[in-house]
Amino acid sequence: MTRWIDLEGAVNVRDLGGLPTNDGGRTRRGRILRADNLQGLTPGDVAVLVGELNLRHVVDLRSTAEVxxxxxxxxxxxxxxxxxxxxxxxxxxxxTDVEADTVDNTVDTTVDNTVDNTVDIDRVLPWADRALDEELRVTGFYFGYLRDRPDSVVAALRAMALDDGASLVHCAAGKDRTGVLSALALEIAGATRQAIVEDYVATGERLELILKRLRGTSTYQGDLDSRPADDHRPRPGNIEQFLSVLDERFGGPMGWLVQHGWTSADTEAMRARLRD
Known part of the structure; x- marks a missing residue:
């Protein structure tokens, strides 16, 4: 059975269920989904997600500027x-999507017309800079998520584990930010590392379609037009390096999570969501 969910208005939507776990089981289908941007969903797509798949929680990882x-x-x-x-x-x-402005961080961004609403594409879609080690560059962005917003990482995982219907986590491409949160959720649920890596790289199957969608909006188009598609491909080494550094520095992803407020009750909730 495929884990892909084919919709008209999103191209990188799949189920985190059906993946092998360390104890020989499988992650549970229909509980947590991952996706690219949901702006283009059609009424038919909404009917599938809400009516057929019982979607009740959407975890949006995009920056305030993107939204x-x-x-x-x-x-x-x-x-x-x-x-x-x-x-x-x-x-x-x-x-709003670069380093926090500590001098003027009380500005009400909802009313002040001086707010910078540009999107930093280097952060949204980490580029493969051929002058640097690609794995180190991309995973550096990934660790930036954990460094800058541990509160959001933990809160997102808790929202994904809520049990009153299916949840869906997404960003713009559904590759980097969504890939990190999906990897952490699968790690908590006891999925094998190989399964986590395979889920991460599966986005590459839809890469051309993802980039075509992003080029269709002025938010992302300008910078994307000047870059080859292969620069965005999710490579196994990126997520492998990310997880291995967590292993070395924190005793694994769980060690990092516990240091930032994750509890045994949180773990039980995620495992109840994703385990058969």
Missing amino acids: SLEGPGPLTFVPEVRHHHLTLFAEGGRH
Whole structure:
């Protein structure tokens, strides 16, 4: 059975269920989904997600600038669906998707017309800089999520584990930010490392379609047009390096999570969601 969920308005949607676990089982289907941007969902897509798949929680990892520029998506108008906006970037003041502005971090970004709503594409889609070690560069961005927003990482995982219907985690491409949160959720659930890596690289199967969608919006188009598609490919070494450094520095992803407030009850909730 395929884990892909084919929709008209999103191209990188799949189930975290059906993956092998360390004790010989499988992760449970229909509980946690991962996706790219949901702005283009059609009424038929909404019916599939909410009606057929019982979607009740959307975890949006995009920056405030991305959400503002893209506008509300169709699922924001569905009363049954609860939205959790949990950016993985440091935000504050006039700079909404770069380092927090510590001098002017009390500015009300909803009313102040000086707010910088540009999107830093290097952070949204980490580029493969051929002058640097690619794995170190990409995983450096991934550790930035943990460094800058541990609160969002933990809150996102808790929202993904809520048990009153299916949950879906997404960003823009559904590759990097979503890939990190999906890897952590699968690690908590006891999925094998090989399964976690295979899930991460599966986005590559839809890469051309993902980039075509992003090029269709002014939020991401400008920078994408000048870059080859292969620069964005999710390579196994990226997520392997990320997990191995967590192993070395914290005794594994669970060690990092516990240091940032994750509890045994949280672990039980995630395992109840994703384990058969």
